[in-house]
Amino acid sequence: MPSHLSADRSAPQPPERDAVDALINRALLLRGDVDAVRRDTSVIDDDDPRLRWRRALCELAVHQLDDLGEHLGQLRDGVPTPRTADAEPSEDPRRATAVTPPVGSLLSRVGSAEWNLLTDEVDWSGELYQIFGRDPGKGALSLDELPSLLLAEDQPLLTSMVTDCLVDGRPIDGEFRILLPDGGMRTLHMMGEPVLDADGCTASMWAVLRDVSRLRRGQHILGRTQEALRRREQRAQAEHRMAVEFQEAVLPPRHGSVPASGRGTGGLDIAAHYLPSGARDLIGGDWYDALVLPDGRTMLTVGDLTGHGIQATSSMAMMLGALRGMAVAGVDPGALMGHLNQLIECSAQPALGSAVCCRFDPATGTLAWAQAGHPAPLLFRNGVGRPLPAPDGVLLGAASGVTYEQDHAALVPGDLLLLYTEGLTRHSNRGAGPELLLGLAPRLGQARTAQDCVRIVVEELGSAERLDDACVLAARVEA
Known part of the structure; x- marks a missing residue:
């Protein structure tokens, strides 16, 4: 995929490997501690909203720490190249990937894309096809076709983000839900920005899309348990007041x-x-x-x-x-x-x-x-x-x-x-x-x-x- 950096920008230098390794170790230690707490909460009574809330919070924290560790690992190892220099070129460059990441891993849930406004070319990474559940043989979706995969209520949001990026040069940062060919649904977080030509005009738009469905499900479960806990506490407070008033009256x-x-x-x-x-x-x-x-x-x-x-x-x-x-x-x-x-x-x-x-x-x-x-x-x-x-x-x-x-x-x-x-x-x-x-x-x-x-x-x-x-x-x- 062409670089999203304009010609007059210098590429950032990679961080020191030892520093990233140290961060990974710290993330792994923290993940182990949180996982121990999660195991302790796995034997609790499901009828107690407060304990269900604790377990959901631990699950969400473990998922986020897993993502953090894989993010840092990718930062340490660098972005994987589609193919080695001496490899035979693929018949279809869109099908060429280095190693197919395992389904459910962080790398399979993060993909990138670039839409060239001058040539109408679209370039998707292999991971993005997995995220959308799309056959690479069908090719990538253009910006006009992309909203067709979104839920109807999320389509205006994507249209607004793309318009702001292409017309006003604003960065993209938002979430929307897509429908998969098998009838499933995923929540994607999209971040990107316009790529300017030498004259300062928008030449293309690049974006990184991340499947955050699991994270949002965890947050949804956490929100539901918090709401159940809040309702239970309110009910307990009301019952306590009634009991006190009843007792004092008698x-x-x-x-x-x-x-x-x-x-x-x-x-x-x-x-x-x-x-x-x-x-x-x-x-x-x-x-x-x-x-x-x-x-x-x-x-x-x-x-x-x-x-x-x-x-x-x-x-x-x-x-x-x-x-x-x-x-x-x-x-x-x-x-x-x-x-x-x-x-x-x-x-x-x-x-x-x-x-x-x-x-x-x-x-x-x-x-x-x-x-x-x-x-x-x-x-x-x-x-x-x-x-x-x-x-x-x-x-x-x-x-x-x-x-x-x-x-x-x-x-x-x-x-x-x-x-x-x-x-x-x-x-x-x-x-x-x-x-x-x-x-x-x-x-x-x-x-x-x-x-x-x-x-x-x-x-x-x-x-x-x-x-x-x-x-x-x-x-x-x-x-």
């Missing part, structure tokens, strides 16, 4: 005294606090509640349903509503647990849950309570704490037809009752169990109000990294 305030109680109400001073998990996007099904009943007794409860998000908070709201209704109707704590178990069995969203329900009678100082697979309330008296002996009770939703035992405890003025969910003491860096709370007995014994007791618990355990959300409810028996 539960009493997370901080401060429970509104239905307070000092002098039902013989108890009550306060509660909700603590989110370390992963703040996980809103669980923990609840707490305190309710003064029509007969003057007070219902205290905490519980935890499995799951997170809207489903967990909606199930929690259903459970808490049922619990309040049965408590107001005078159902005893043991029977109440049995009804909650039946409610979960009949629910359209099966779940497992734990709960504890207490009913305090200020007239007698008696606490009636039952539990369903939940930590027992802690009783603190005179600076010493202990868990109440737990009556029998399995997790809610774990079995059918279960009977929940009910136990009683006598409370005296000054006693502190602490109800909590397991997430309060189950941390990534600390042990589990009531020992953490029982160790606070001396400090809790000096507290003057239920709110002070909650504050002590939160100061001690609230800042630790927790695996799940949690809540704590403190009730002090007043004189």
Whole structure:
């Protein structure tokens, strides 16, 4: 193919071979590192858009590094000549190539062309015939014929680029899609510029065309995974906001005294606090509640349903509503647990849950309570704490037809009752169990109000990294 350089331009000198070899080695090392990451992502779950996006990004990076390495190799070795000087001339010079590059390699995806405006001659490299899927025996396409292979919507773009180059002398740089004889489609990137004669007029136009179909497919896959990830994150954020609003609407305030109680109400001073998990996007099904009943007794409860998000908070709201209704109707704590178990069995969203329900009678100082697979309330008296002996009770939703035992405890003025969910003491860096709370007995014994007791618990355990959300409810028996 004639040189695209005009006679008054000097050819650029080739770069130093050692410098190019060094670049190739660096590209190969980087390619190996990226490929290792790609292999690690090949075993991931295809249902996760974030992981699919990572894999698509690795695939795209590997393809680009492959192209970079082959580009540098061609730069080092020089442009291959169509034939050696002593070789017999081909019958058709358009068929003569040095070595047919393997299909799919970089060299088979880059071709060159020159259109001579003075002689109407067209010169295509052998690679360009491969790119267009065209038989070299049919000859190269003229500038007038070339748009016929493009998709209809891309034809104006090519016409505009060629016109700008030939008329205004502007460089060519753009992409278009072609249809192959077998019905396939390829995306080509075309770069070129006009070749001027001695009088400064356009004598011909040369161009390099590169098949970027694989690159664009990788970018398209990456774009789709990014969009899927964006939609998923938006949906997760919306669900998180809904779950938080739902939870706040159902539960009493997370901080401060429970509104239905307070000092002098039902013989108890009550306060509660909700603590989110370390992963703040996980809103669980923990609840707490305190309710003064029509007969003057007070219902205290905490519980935890499995799951997170809207489903967990909606199930929690259903459970808490049922619990309040049965408590107001005078159902005893043991029977109440049995009804909650039946409610979960009949629910359209099966779940497992734990709960504890207490009913305090200020007239007698008696606490009636039952539990369903939940930590027992802690009783603190005179600076010493202990868990109440737990009556029998399995997790809610774990079995059918279960009977929940009910136990009683006598409370005296000054006693502190602490109800909590397991997430309060189950941390990534600390042990589990009531020992953490029982160790606070001396400090809790000096507290003057239920709110002070909650504050002590939160100061001690609230800042630790927790695996799940949690809540704590403190009730002090007043004189």
